[in-house]
Amino acid sequence: MKRYIEQLIEDLEQVAKNPPNPAYFEVPPNLDDKPEAAELAQVPYKPISEWTGIAQEVFPLITDLEGDQWGRVNDAIFKVFDSLGLTLVDAPEDMPQEWLYEVLTTNWDHPVQFLPLSGMDLELCTGDPMTCPYGDYCDCGEEFDEFELPDKFAPCINPIAQLIDAGFVCYLNPDTLDIEEVPKGLADDPDGYKMLTGFGLENEELKHESWEKCYVFEPLEAFESFEIMEAFAENMEDEIQQEELLYVLHNKKPFANFKDVVHKLGQSDNWFYFKMKCLEDRVRYTIYKELYENAEPPGDSELPS
Known part of the structure; x- marks a missing residue:
């Protein structure tokens, strides 16, 4: 498993260094000074797996990793996110690396846009404590x-x-x-x-x-x-x-x-x-x-x- 994890990290880092080609979009005359708005409106949503060419199935189960492997894979995933302009904005700060790994990898088919001009905020919290992937680490059940x-x-x-x-x-x-x-x-x-x-x-x-x-x-x-x-x-x-x-x-x-x-x-x-x-x-x-x-x-x- 150690060699497999090393190869997985290498593959993720390679994807991070070679992001996909930006999707084609047309900028209408009324948005000449705001091409990011045209980009946002026209770029399609695709699963992260499709943008990266890495299938969700390649990620081992959470129980198959040990030591610092969860954190190292997470770091590689965030490098991929950076290359795609994705910012995970709602991850709880106190979440353990192994649980964060579970959240990131089980949501690898989450649809996102690749927006080189403006980037995209990625939110995985569902707002429902029963379905939120962050589980007890999220405060979405609190009413305020x-x-x-x-x-x-x-x-x-x-x-x-x-x-x-x-x-x-x-x-x-x-x-x-x-x-x-x-x-x-x-x-x-x-x-x-x-x-x-x-x-x-x-x-x-x-x-x-x-x-x-x-x-x-x-x-x-x-x-x-x-x-x-x-x-x-x-x-x-x-x-x-x-x-x-x-x-x-x-x-x-x-x-x-x-x-x-x-x-x-x-x-x-x-x-x-x-x-x-x-x-x-x-x-x-x-x-x-x-x-x-x-x-x-x-x-x-x-x-x-």
């Missing part, structure tokens, strides 16, 4: 509200979500809860926006510039919108409808075709509510970060005596 906010922010969440969905950059005064919105084109390129519309910043009296504190909410990038559409499709209970939506998402003109298919399937209302829930979560997360992660340390006078 990660983005619990003061009640005063509740009336702001949905209006901001709707505004960023409409393409506005939103500014929130956390003290007065005033909201100001500016078209993203105007915020990003005032001169270009004025040339196109005849409307410039001099026509606006921007209140947020005088606020002592200001939280900023940006509209979604194309790849973020795509991820929400993909999540909606993957959560469809009807497998036929799910396959139809996933098909259009991974072919030409995914955004326009997705909208048409959602309408045809009679899922427009469900899609709207799903999208708004995702946007509201994004707004909550932004406020949460501003409140807690960017909190200033207390001054000397505020410290307990």
Whole structure:
């Protein structure tokens, strides 16, 4: 078995040094400056085994390894992940190497995208303690509200979500809860926006510039919108409808075709509510970060005596 493990590690490291050729995709004119969004939309999902040419069956059972072999194979697997732009983002830090080996090798046929421009976050947790591959090492069974906010922010969440969905950059005064919105084109390129519309910043009296504190909410990038559409499709209970939506998402003109298919399937209302829930979560997360992660340390006078 020792010689077999050495050969397996060598094969994995060889794959890591020679990643597959990137999948072909076309960049539409409206995404010339964001080719990673086109890549995300068009590159197909394939099992890791197919991208690498290494079958899942080549990995020995967890009980066949010993000593440092689990860790060494894991290291080689992560080299392969690096070459594919994959980042395993949800592995518990305290997981033993032998159990991590079991998780990695039993999920070797997990479908992923090879995205050289942007990379892909790989999540193996199912969210269900009964099926999660990380077992007792995962906290997916714990119930908690990660983005619990003061009640005063509740009336702001949905209006901001709707505004960023409409393409506005939103500014929130956390003290007065005033909201100001500016078209993203105007915020990003005032001169270009004025040339196109005849409307410039001099026509606006921007209140947020005088606020002592200001939280900023940006509209979604194309790849973020795509991820929400993909999540909606993957959560469809009807497998036929799910396959139809996933098909259009991974072919030409995914955004326009997705909208048409959602309408045809009679899922427009469900899609709207799903999208708004995702946007509201994004707004909550932004406020949460501003409140807690960017909190200033207390001054000397505020410290307990």
